[in-house]
Amino acid sequence: MTAVSQSGRALVAAELRRFGTFVLQELKPKGRVLTPFNVISGAIMLVAGVLLTIRFAKGLGAITNLSQDYPWGFWIGFDVITGVAFAGGAYVLTFMVYILGQEKYHPIVRVTVLNGFLAYVFYAGALLLDLGRPWNVINPIIGNSFGVSSVLFLVAWHFMLYMMAEFVEFSPAVAEWLGWRRVRRFLGGLTLGAVIFGITLSLLHQSGLGALYLMARDKVHPLWYSEFIPILFLVSSIFAGLSLVIFEATITHKVFRHRVGAALHGSHDDIVVGLARIAAGTMFVYLFLQLLVFVHGQRWSYLGTGLGAWYLLEMVGLVALPAALFIQGYRSRDLRVIRTAAVLTLLGIVLNRLNVSVIGFKWYAPVRYIPSWMEIEVTLAVIAAELWVFRWVVNRMPVLGTAVGLVREEPSREARAGVLAA
């Protein structure tokens, strides 16, 4: 045993201790604990904990209104199918920045990727709550039973792989937080590969969520069913994701004002206006596709019914109108108009996904499914838990207004010290 190796070991031990204290320090909450938001969201999560205990002890029927006619309800229709569409912003923005080289949008990539990653983690988590036999969830992954003819097999694999890709895209922020410069450089080198892989996966599983309903062709109302559901889901995920980015930027900009870096602070308005324009463009493409499907599917006869009016509300009130508002907001650089448009668009996406998966599903059934308050409560708890983690990360890691991945320069030691002190 030489003196050198002993001192080396002592150095490693000291380094590990320092790392441990740092992480423990970071785990503690910053700021006041008993804020109204914390109290309310904490209570929601506690109630959900009780409800989920009942659910796992007595079965799904104990807290949900699911039935033999409605095997998929609010947890799938909203948490998973709508949630994943909302998380589409990550693949759209990484495409614009890393593939098209639109550097203007670089400052919001990191927060969008974080949002997308957390959305997948929590919504995939919500999927586990809905599974009747969740302990078998690894079966399609470990290979003892590959159901390769299933669209859900594809979606499950892609959820998992995409979560990994998004984590790799976000990982430089974690390395910066921990002060690991060499790891940071290595992870930064993986970004482009992860982005390309992530975009490809997103194309397939965003459309795949629509393809889940291809075999339910006789169950989904003809105003919402078409063979083009996969393409409609994919195109709408683009402006759904962008609208969520606009909506989220508005909120984080207020709530995490102290964490917003100079790069984002200066260009925030420009970014939002630019996103509004792209959202509007994709919405017009979507409307045109919907029109084609409408004519092709000979849907006129349904317009006179109650669900026909509901359909028009979705297409005109929550797609065409916000698209026009996005254009107007872009022309006059009016952020309030753009935010209004974003909220309307998000409502339109919620409506569309629920119309396919719940409202228009078995529209002919004598007993319709309406979610129980407990299903909605658990959904709120999932969102609350996601917000807690999001806040924890944003308050510690360089997320807002700092560039991700391919940035050329390392943050200086001083800057990092500043980040850690904040």
Next chain:
Amino acid sequence: MDRRDLFKTMGAAAGTALVGGGLKAEEPSVSGVEPVGILVDTTKCIGCRSCEYACADAHKDAGVEVTDEVDFSAERVTDEKHWTVVNRYDTEKGTIYAKKQCMHCRQPACASACLTRAMHKTAEGPVVWTENRCMGCRFCMVSCPFDMPKFEYHSAVPRIQKCVMCAERLAEGKQPACVENCPAGALTFGPRSALLEQARQRIYAAPDAYVHQVYGEDEVGGTGWLYLASVPFAQLGFRTDLGTTPFPTYTREFLYAVPVVLTVVPPLLLALSRASRARAEAQTDAHDEEGNA
């Protein structure tokens, strides 16, 4: 850097192409084995519900029960405790009874929807469910055109429940319990092709007693259970709008696109990324030169 990116991307894409390359959208037809089926002649059914009792008796362990008092005025459907039900229909030719249960499709939507192959079609004909594979996602229920898989919502260890055509009895060389216990001779068990011939024979022998259609011969690509009736099948609560295309076909095109997208899109994105970076660098260079001049 560029070449490494290329390899990384290609490697990742190839990896997913392998796992995601699901081109098999239907169960294989095993040559040499003639799949079995059951022919229901609704003109012979007397509505005694012996089949329901026999089913409950044969599948007690799976939790199947039978309801003693049944009010025929409302149409019943199968559920997690009743794998088969007999319904009464008032038709243009008077009262007709029809037994309903899983149809055991030749290319089942439920099996192609199952991501763990828990639901699968056996070479002998029955569509069965394997408990230790199923993760309870209920996609089979969403996909089945006849709404036959049922779920135990009030169990912590829920099962998917439906008629399994007594696959375990078939393995012992016996007939399905309902067929064996039908006192009216309304149910016939045998190889599907032989049943089809017998069904046609009955129609030709008594052309006025039957509508000239065997329900299940072509519906959704053909089903294991076949039906004969004296009135159009819509009057007996059968869906007649399902078409003759096997349901797995509807997702096959989408699944075919998967390996194509996974292999073509990543190189395209990489090329696009390099092109846009080269353009940005050219612009920066031009800008620098202007600044220097």
